[in-house]
Amino acid sequence: xxxxxxxxxxxxxTSNVSAQxxxxxxxxxxxxxxxxxxxxxxxxxxxxxxxxxxxxxxxNTKWVFVGERILNGKEEVRAYMKEFYLEPPVFSVEKAIExxxxxxxxxxxxxxxxxxxxxxxxYCDIWRFEDGKIAELKAFVIEKKP
Numbered sequence: 001x002x003x004x005x006x007x008x009x010x011x012x013x014t015s016n017v018s019a020q021x022x023x024x025x026x027x028x029x030x031x032x033x034x035x036x037x038x039x040x041x042x043x044x045x046x047x048x049x050x051x052x053x054x055x056x057x058x059x060n061t062k063w064v065f066v067g068e069r070i071l072n073g074k075e076e077v078r079a080y081m082k083e084f085y086l087e088p089p090v091f092s093v094e095k096a097i098e099x100x101x102x103x104x105x106x107x108x109x110x111x112x113x114x115x116x117x118x119x120x121x122x123y124c125d126i127w128r129f130e131d132g133k134i135a136e137l138k139a140f141v142i143e144k145k146p
Contacts, residue, residue, distance in 0.1 A: 034129045035098045038105070041134065048088040050081045056134055063137040087112045091123075101135075103127045109141075120144040 041056035054074050063071040063080070071077050091109035098104075105125045110118045121141050128136040 033132070034101065034103050034127070035096050037129070037132055038096075038103050038127055038134070039093075042091075045081075045085075046088055046091070048085075050078065050085065054078060058130055058133045058135045061134055061136065063139065065139045065141060068141075084111060086114065090118075101129045103129070108144075 037056060041053050044050070044052040044056075054077065057074055057077065060073055061071075061077060062073075063077055065071075069080075071080055089109050089111050092107045093105055094107040096103060096105045103126075105123075105127070107123060109121050109123055111121070113119055121143050123142075124140040126138040127134055128138075
């Protein structure tokens, strides 16, 4: 009887550890999901395909450029891209950190201005996702002075 209880107890512990390991693995996969979505969407921006990027956004996406402006909805984001992305921006990702429905990204971005010269910026973007789509951006952008 004791032996049976010990075997049952070991089975339960093993099952719980196995289930927890599977859950942790699923969480790891989920953690990468929004980061991967963001990187895929940004590839379209790098190639100047802004409409394909916008397909990754919710209809009521909200973009907050801290201290500068707030964009509400895809139409305002589209207009912003048309105004400021005269050519596709050149950007690099330094770090990407994901937690729950948020992805925080730091890096550098270069935008060509109307005079044809590149302006350089450091950025920290906090992206919020809903059902695999970009629902919100809070961007901290600082111009690099020569």
